[in-house]
Amino acid sequence: MIARLELENYIGQLLAVDRFRDYCPNGLQVEGRESVGKIATAVTASQAAVDAAIAAGADALLVHHGYFWKSESPAIRGTKKARIAALIKADVNLYAYHLPLDAHAELGNNARLGAKLGLNPTGRFGDQDLGWLGEAAEPSTLADLARRVATALDREPLVIGDAARPIRRVAWCTGGAQGYFHQAVELGIDAFITGEASEFVTHLARETGVAFIAAGHHATERYGVRALGEHLAGHFGLALIHLDIENPV
Structure with a gap:
């Protein structure tokens, strides 16, 4: 207790x-x-x-x-x-x-999503350093990355871009961070991953050639709170139950 x-x-x-x-x-x-x-x-x-x-x-x-x-x-x-x-x-x-749970370097939503997708972090960007930059562990295409996202999150993401495009540098920010897409594009990335999509992202992806993946607000943010709960349970000897309430958004 x-x-x-x-x-x-x-x-x-x-x-x-x-x-x-x-x-x-x-x-x-x-x-x-x-x-x-x-x-x-x-x-x-x-x-x-x-x-x-x-x-x-x-x-x-x-x-x-x-x-x-x-x-x-x-x-x-x-x-x-x-x-x-x-x-x-x-x-x-x-x-x-x-936001503190989005940003934490080990237990945060972005840290856990990057690890789940096999992305090696190389830096941060955006307001309060909420966005993450990284590289794919192995050379791949957009189609490969999309399959990895679908498998890891157990849901089909929205993918905008050329399936054959080589992917190396990736930026990501969980939840409703589609507004970071403009800034991420300027950092020379190959693909951007977030939870939600807005109308403008289709045009920006097509015109810049940078791929955009919306994998679900809920789906991309399932892992931080669970990691925090597991940390607290281990540190203080608490009982723990995780409730994954299904949400298609």
């Missing part, structure tokens, strides 16, 4: 939370029981994840996407009210870590 605030302080230091300018509060978002002995991890604090964590007897739910985003209404009503009410009624803590 560990005190809920001690756990928050440890994660905050581990992920260097204070270094980031984020769109939501990072840390303990909903206060529950004082001690934590079992953690449930999930990408998003959806109602399904909340219900599953409660059913599993978790003392805390640890997620990448929590609540209280700057772009949303601060009113606690509708689905937000239902989720928070369920957490409070069950006395379950909710911890959420957004």
Whole structure:
């Protein structure tokens, strides 16, 4: 068991939370029981994840996407009210870590995705160094890279580009980072991997010859929170359950 605030302080230091300018509060978002002995991890604090964590007897739910985003209404009503009410009624803590979990050099979403795809990191780019640069472990084509993504993430990605194009230098940033595509192209890459796609990426890929792969917001961000949960379980001797709530986006 560990005190809920001690756990928050440890994660905050581990992920260097204070270094980031984020769109939501990072840390303990909903206060529950004082001690934590079992953690449930999930990408998003959806109602399904909340219900599953409660059913599993978790003392805390640890997620990448929590609540209280700057772009949303601060009113606690509708689905937000239902989720928070369920957490409070069950006395379950909710911890959420957004950009700090994307960026961490070992446990972060980008670090884990790169490792899963066999990419060797060579640098960082973008706002707050969220984007990653790397090289494919073996010479390959876009078709090879697309197959690797599909196999590793267990889903078919959206691929824009010449399937026969040789791929060596790759940039990636998980989730909704398609806005980094312009900057990544200027770095001389062969392909860019992220979670989501916007209309402009088709034209940019065609006109520059740089391949674009959208592998799913949820699919690319499944691994950071799981790695963090496994680290905490091992470090503090906590019980752990991972909740992979299916999401096609």
